[in-house]
Amino acid sequence: MTRVLTTLLLATLAAAPVTAQHGAPGGPVPVELLQQRRAEFLTSMPTGIAVFESARIRSVEGDYPQDSDYREANDFFFLTGLESPGGVLVMVQPDSGRSAGEVMLFLNAPPATPDRVSAARTAADSLGAALSGLATVHARRPMPRGRAMPGRPAPVDPMIAMVDSIATARGLERIANPRRIIAPLRAVKDADELRRLRRASEISVEAHKAAMQGTRPGMWEYEVEALVEYTFRRHGAERVGYPSIVGGGFNSTLLHYDLSRQQLHDGDVLLIDAAAEFGYYTADVTRTFPVNGRFTDRQREIYNLVLGAQQAAMDALKPGITMAELNRISRAYMDANSGTLCGDAPCTRYFIHGLGHMVGLDVHDINPYFTEMRPGMTLTIEPGIYIPEEKLGIRIEDVLLVTETGYENLTAGAPRTAEAIEALMAEGRKQTR
Ligand SMILES: [Mn+2]
Numbered sequence: 001m002t003r004v005l006t007t008l009l010l011a012t013l014a015a016a017p018v019t020a021q022h023g024a025p026g027g028p029v030p031v032e033l034l035q036q037r038r039a040e041f042l043t044s045m046p047t048g049i050a051v052f053e054s055a056r057i058r059s060v061e062g063d064y065p066q067d068s069d070y071r072e073a074n075d076f077f078f079l080t081g082l083e084s085p086g087g088v089l090v091m092v093q094p095d096s097g098r099s100a101g102e103v104m105l106f107l108n109a110p111p112a113t114p115d116r117v118s119a120a121r122t123a124a125d126s127l128g129a130a131l132s133g134l135a136t137v138h139a140r141r142p143m144p145r146g147r148a149m150p151g152r153p154a155p156v157d158p159m160i161a162m163v164d165s166i167a168t169a170r171g172l173e174r175i176a177n178p179r180r181i182i183a184p185l186r187a188v189k190d191a192d193e194l195r196r197l198r199r200a201s202e203i204s205v206e207a208h209k210a211a212m213q214g215t216r217p218g219m220w221e222y223e224v225e226a227l228v229e230y231t232f233r234r235h236g237a238e239r240v241g242y243p244s245i246v247g248g249g250f251n252s253t254l255l256h257y258d259l260s261r262q263q264l265h266d267g268d269v270l271l272i273d274a275a276a277e278f279g280y281y282t283a284d285v286t287r288t289f290p291v292n293g294r295f296t297d298r299q300r301e302i303y304n305l306v307l308g309a310q311q312a313a314m315d316a317l318k319p320g321i322t323m324a325e326l327n328r329i330s331r332a333y334m335d336a337n338s339g340t341l342c343g344d345a346p347c348t349r350y351f352i353h354g355l356g357h358m359v360g361l362d363v364h365d366i367n368p369y370f371t372e373m374r375p376g377m378t379l380t381i382e383p384g385i386y387i388p389e390e391k392l393g394i395r396i397e398d399v400l401l402v403t404e405t406g407y408e409n410l411t412a413g414a415p416r417t418a419e420a421i422e423a424l425m426a427e428g429r430k431q432t433r
Contacts, residue, residue, distance in 0.1 A: 025236030026196055026279020029081035031133025033192050038079055038091070040185050042101030045093045049167050050178035052076045053159075054087035068239045070121075074361035075182055077280050080105060080132045084122040086140060088159050091178075094170060104166070105132060106140035106159060183366040187358060188376040194401070196281035197360065197378055198410055200237065201399050204275040204283040205413035207231035212421060213428025217266035217291050221246045224270065225260045232276035241282025242363045244274035248291060252393030253386040255353060264291045269299055271393050275363075282363045284380045285411050286397035293425040295418050299392065301341055302385055303418050306394045309334045309383040313355060317400060317407040323369045323379070327355040330383050347385050356381040359399055377402045378410075 041050075055073040058065035072083045079089055086108040093101040110123040122128045124139040141158040167174050175181070189197060207228040214227050225246040232240060247257040248264040252271035264270060268291050275283035288303065290296070295303060312333035313326045331348050338346035358365035358379050365378075373379075382397030399410040415421045 024083075024238070024279065026199075026238075028131055029192050031081070031131070033190050034079065034081045034133045036190070037185060038103050039100070041079065041182060042091055042093055042099075042103070043097075044185070045091065045096065045101070045178070045181050046175065047093055047096040048173045048175040049093070049163065049170075050091040050175045050181065051163055052079060052089040052091075052178065054082075054085050057085045071239070072280070074280070075179065075186075078182070078186060078361060082107070082122045082128065082132055084108070084128070086143070087122075088140060088163070090163060090166060092166070092170065092172065094172065103134060104138060105134055106138045106162075108142070109139035179366075186360060186366055187371075188374055189360060189378055189401075190376075193281060193360065194376075194378075196279040197283065197399070197401075200241065200276050200278035200281050200283040201285070201410035202413065203232055203235040203237050203278060204241075204285045204399075205411050206235060207274065207276065208272060208285060208287045208414040209424060211270075211272055212287070212289050212415065212424050213431070215264065215270060215289070215291060215425075217264060219264050221248055221251070221260040221262050221264065221270075224264070224272070225274070228272065228274050235276070237276035237278045238280075239277050241275040241277040241284060245272065245286075246274065247271050247393070250388065250391040252288065253388045253391070254393070255384075255386070266292045267296070269295075269392060269394065271395055273395065273397065275399075280361055282359065282361075283399045283411060284357075284359050284363050284382075284397060285399065285414060286382055286384075286395045287414055287416075287421070288394045288396065289421045289425065293429060294422060298390075299394075300418050302347070302387070302392060303394050305334060305337060305341060305347055306383050306385050306396055307417065308337055309351075310381055310396050310398070313381045313383070314398075314400065314407060314409070317373070317381070317402065318405065319374055319402060320372050322372055323354075323356060326381065330355050330381070334383070334385075342385075342387070350385045350387050351383055352386060353384065355383060356397075373402045375402050375404050 052075045054076045055071060057070055076089060084107050088106045090104040107124040107128050110125045124137045128137040143157055144155040210231045211224050211228050215224055225244050228244060243258045245257055246260045247254060248270045249268035251257045252269050269288050270291050271288045273286040275285045309330045313330040316326060316329050334348045335346045341347055356379050360378055378401050380397050380399055382395055384395030386393040401408045401410055415424050
């Protein structure tokens with residue numbers, strides 16, 4: 001299907017109560033890109049059958065879905081562009097390296113009568129075909145009614161039998177771990193993925209700026225967290241990319257502090273590791289700033305050491321380098337520049353986690369630690385120093401896009417230097433005086 005036709009179809013259907021990423025702030029994934037991703041997957045897969053299932057709808061009775069609405073499974077979304085619980089994508093490769101392969105998409109049949117309970121999801125109809133860029137979409141057999149209970153066997157999904165019968169009929173084996181094949185495809189972002197990641201980054205930057213401007217001694221961590229997450233949603237982000245970390249004082253030294261229930265004190269730092277997910281792509285941003293708007297001399301020295309370690313890795317970032325090498329460079333900088341800041345030994349002993357990771361559909365995206373960087377890959381670099389006995393934790397984290405010659409910092413809009421942070425915080429104080 002051509003883009004013009006798709007656009008026309010979408011325009012025609014715009015008034016109908018549908019679905020998918022159509023109508024979502026992120027918009028639909030262009031079908032040409034979906035077709036390209038599936039073709040690349042089929043080309044790189046071995047002979048066999050690969051199956052990608054959509055996410056499961058979670059129950060308010062026991063699943064605790066209140067932290068997020070239905071969210072499609074990443075690989076399913078990457079290859080179909082759809083949000084469609086019950087969906088099953090079957091990739092058939094009868095002759096690896098020689099055959100273009102075949103794609104079969106099964107979606108729930110459109111409801112016979114309008115669904116008065118749930119929001120419309122993409123179904124096996126012309127819209128499902130248009131949004132996914134497939135000529136045909138098959139209706140899947142419905143799941144049997146009833147749910148898993150203690151003492152009662154879970155209902156069997158008829159799609160499992162269906163996929164098995166496709167495999168048997170063609171004499172093909174089902175591939176055990178298709179994620180291994182999709183990993184390299186997801187590592188390099190295409191134009192639509194970058195568009196989403198850029199927006200997620202921009203929104204996250206706005207939230208960090210709001211936190212810097214809005215934080216005052218005496219506020220509670222949850223108040224700042226609310227400000228951050230409100231900013232995400234206000235700009236069209238569907239959800240947080242991961243549980244927000246908002247930790248003041250001692251809590252700044254806990255890597256995954258998630259309670260956000262303590263008061264913020266004059267003289268402490270506040271570490272915020274929080275980012276928005278926009279159109280299924282998440283940023284990952286950390287900033288650390290003084291609750292009262294001014295770093296102490298000690299805080300500033302440690303801050304500048306972390307900043308230097310981050311910059312050293314960023315300066316080395318270009319195609320060909322690996323995360324392992326960047327990690328070594330960043331730690332070598334910290335070793336060489338610690339002076340007596342942390343006593344006789346370098347501060348590197350307080351840098352207790354990895355330097356960074358790939359970022360995309362997953363916040364910790366498929367991670368080629370020893371794989372050479374290529375243009376279009378997106379990663380974070382996030383050194384930190386955590387000194388619990390001083391209630392002082394500093395981490396600085398940005399989202400970086402590898403370019404032909406180096407990198408672009410997608411989250412540079414959030415102040416990074418101690419001076420820029422203090423300037424923005426001072427501005428925030430003026431506004432509310
Ligand atoms: Mn991170």
